[in-house]
Amino acid sequence: MNPPEPLVLIVSGPSGSGKSTLVQKLIELPTTLLAISCTTRPPRKTENDGKWYNFVTEAEFQEMVARGEFLEYAQVFGKNWYGTPSKWLDQARAQRKDLVLEIDVQGALQVKQKLPGAVAIFVLPPSRAELEHRIRARGQDSEDEIRRRLERARQEMLNYSSYDFAVVNDDLERAGREVQAIALASRCRVARNEEQIRDILKSFGG
Amino acid sequence: MNPPEPLVLIVSGPSGSGKSTLVQKLIELPTTLLAISCTTRPPRKTENDGKWYNFVTEAEFQEMVARGEFLEYAQVFGKNWYGTPSKWLDQARAQRKDLVLEIDVQGALQVKQKLPGAVAIFVLPPSRAELEHRIRARGQDSEDEIRRRLERARQEMLNYSSYDFAVVNDDLERAGREVQAIALASRCRVARNEEQIRDILKSFGG
Numbered sequence: 001m002n003p004p005e006p007l008v009l010i011v012s013g014p015s016g017s018g019k020s021t022l023v024q025k026l027i028e029l030p031t032t033l034l035a036i037s038c039t040t041r042p043p044r045k046t047e048n049d050g051k052w053y054n055f056v057t058e059a060e061f062q063e064m065v066a067r068g069e070f071l072e073y074a075q076v077f078g079k080n081w082y083g084t085p086s087k088w089l090d091q092a093r094a095q096r097k098d099l100v101l102e103i104d105v106q107g108a109l110q111v112k113q114k115l116p117g118a119v120a121i122f123v124l125p126p127s128r129a130e131l132e133h134r135i136r137a138r139g140q141d142s143e144d145e146i147r148r149r150l151e152r153a154r155q156e157m158l159n160y161s162s163y164d165f166a167v168v169n170d171d172l173e174r175a176g177r178e179v180q181a182i183a184l185a186s187r188c189r190v191a192r193n194e195e196q197i198r199d200i201l202k203s204f205g206g
Numbered sequence: 207m208n209p210p211e212p213l214v215l216i217v218s219g220p221s222g223s224g225k226s227t228l229v230q231k232l233i234e235l236p237t238t239l240l241a242i243s244c245t246t247r248p249p250r251k252t253e254n255d256g257k258w259y260n261f262v263t264e265a266e267f268q269e270m271v272a273r274g275e276f277l278e279y280a281q282v283f284g285k286n287w288y289g290t291p292s293k294w295l296d297q298a299r300a301q302r303k304d305l306v307l308e309i310d311v312q313g314a315l316q317v318k319q320k321l322p323g324a325v326a327i328f329v330l331p332p333s334r335a336e337l338e339h340r341i342r343a344r345g346q347d348s349e350d351e352i353r354r355r356l357e358r359a360r361q362e363m364l365n366y367s368s369y370d371f372a373v374v375n376d377d378l379e380r381a382g383r384e385v386q387a388i389a390l391a392s393r394c395r396v397a398r399n400e401e402q403i404r405d406i407l408k409s410f411g412g
Contacts, residue, residue, distance in 0.1 A: 122396070127409040154410040160403050165394045168402060178394050185391035188371045188384050190328070196374060197366050203333040204360040 004195070006092035006099045007186055008115050010108045010163075011179070013123030014153030016134040018169040020052075022123055023102045025176035026183055033097040035071075035088035038064065041080035044140075072103060072110035077148070082107070098183060105159045112162065119186045121179060122163040125153070126170035210401070212298035212305045213392055214321050216314045216369075217385070219329030220359030222340040224375040226258075228329055229308045231382035232389055239303040241277075241294035244270065247286035250346075278309060278316035283354070288313070304389060311365045318368065325392045327385060328369040331359070332376035 009026060013019035027034045038054045040061050049055050056064075061081045064070060073083030084101055092099035101111065111118050125131035131153055135146055160166060165182050169175040190197070215232060219225035233240045244260045246267050255261050262270075267287045270276060279289030290307055298305035307317065317324050331337035337359055341352055366372060371388050375381040396403070 121394075124403065124406055127406060128411075129409065150410070154407070157403070157407055157410065160396060160407075163396050165391065166396045166399045166403055167394055168399075168406070178390060181387040181390035182394060184384060184387035185371065188327075188373055188388060190366060190369050190372045193372045193374075197330065197363075197372055200330050200333060200374070201360070201363055201366075203335065204356070204363065205334075 004093075004096075004192070005115075005117070006089060006097060007183075007192065008089070008092075008111065008118040009098055009100045009183055009186070010111055010118055010120040011100065011102050011123060012105055012108050012120070012156070012163070013169075014125065014131060014156050015149050016131050016138070016153070017123045017125045018134075018172060018175070019102060019123045021172060022167065022169065022175055022179045023100060026100050026179050029098075029180060029183060031098050031187070032100050032183065033088070033092045033095060034100045034102075035084050035092075037082050037084050037103070038070075038073075039080060039082045041082075071101075071114065072107040074104065074106040074110075076104065077152075084111075098187070105156045105162070109159075109162060117191070119165070119182065120163040121165045121167060121182055122157075122160050123175070124157060124160075124166060124168045126168055128154075130170075210299075210302075210398070211321075211323070212295060212303060213389075213398065214295070214298075214317065214324035215304055215306045215389055215392070216317055216324055216326040217306065217308050217329060218311055218314050218326070218362070218369070219375075220331065220337060220362050221355050222337050222344070222359070223329045223331045224340075224378060224381065225308060225329045227378060228373065228375065228381055228385045229306060232306050232385050235304075235386060235389060237304050237393070238306050238389065239294070239298050239301060240306045240308075241290050241298075243288050243290050243309070244276075245286060245288045247288075277307075277320065278313040280310065280312040280316075282310065283358075290317075304393070311362045311368070315365075315368060323397070325371070325388065326369040327371045327373060327388055328363075328366050329381070330363060330366070330372060330374045332374055334360075336376075 011023050026032050036054055038056050040058045043055050069085050070083040071086045075081050108120050135149055167175050167178045217225055217229050232238050242260055244262050246264045249261050275291050276289040277292045281287050314326050341355055373381050373384045
């Protein structure tokens with residue numbers, strides 16, 4: 001019997017929506033595995049290679065593209081490249097875990113096309129004012145970057161209907177419970193449990 | 207603004223699958239309301255009218271059918287009638303709660319036809335042996351009835367693919383967490399939150 005295809009949980013949301021904190025809530029679950037993305041953007045001071053990203057050169061990234069090693073990849077702001085290596089899907093399959101992808105809208109659409117059973121969660125800020133407040137509080141961005149992030153947030157959110165679930169992150173506790181519930185419930189979909197159900201039916205004589 | 211249509215959570219499963227205990231887990235949630243079914247079957251010793259069922263006469267039941275008062279109804283074992291009055295949907299709408307229906311496969315199919323957004327959960331026993339053990343342990347049924355219940359369980363389970371979710375009740379704690387997660391996750395479906403998402407988008411200028 002081959003290991004079943006892993007459940008793939010996509011989490012997207014604008015920068016500052018609290019998406020990464022909610023991804024943390026997902027990977028607290030014993031059933032999940034986080035895919036580490038590759039990127040050509042330079043690491044921030046606090047970032048170690050291999051924790052949230054594998055930092056690669058543009059040349060390395062393009063070689064991986066040429067070898068077809070990405071489940072999805074995209075260029076952001078016409079500048080840095082981001083991609084999820086397909087090997088994470090193999091690892092999740094081998095470990096019988098659910099694979100969590102923290103990726104943007106472009107990437108989510110690519111994954112949904114390749115893996116129609118993937119479950120896509122969109123994290124929304126409660127309002128523009130709150131998102132702007134959070135981005136400013138982080139203190140990492142110039143006025144120009146803040147404007148660009150807010151405009152990008154708006155554009156990303158226009159794609160909400162490509163997602164299965166929406167989590168409004170106005171209360172981190174509640175939003176955390178919601179993403180965990182989405183993961184747990186998705187494991188219970190009939191389509192993911194046909195084999196076990198048929199085994200039970202067999203015990204009844206079919 | 208009209209109250210949104212209630213989320214309807216259908217729970218089905220063979221007698222002895224632990225379905226009623228899992229329904230209890232659902233109605234522990236502050237967001238849910240249990241629909242009380244009407245039935246023409248005689249109450250068991252432990253049953254009060256109005257807690258799990260409203261016990262009615264065959265004539266009363268048929269009058270309700272004639273007045274179109276049921277969301278779903280069916281005859282079980284060609285003998286007793288069971289039905290869910292539509293008024294529960296109105297109550298759930300008014301209270302802005304999710305409506306929980308503990309109904310059989312025939313009823314579930316009727317509700318899914320009328321309310322395609324309803325979420326249907328099928329509770330399965332882990333095996334025939336375990337179901338038979340539980341039915342015998344209850345000590346309420348004759349050998350004939352036990353045989354009939356097991357055969358009916360098999361027939362009900364053949365309809366599993368009409369359901370959205372399957373919960374195998376081999377561990378009540380885990381199964382309870384699963385049904386609660388299904389309820390919570392279902393509230394997060396994008397289709398149920400369009401209005402809130404559009405309001406957030408409006409704050410970004412549309």
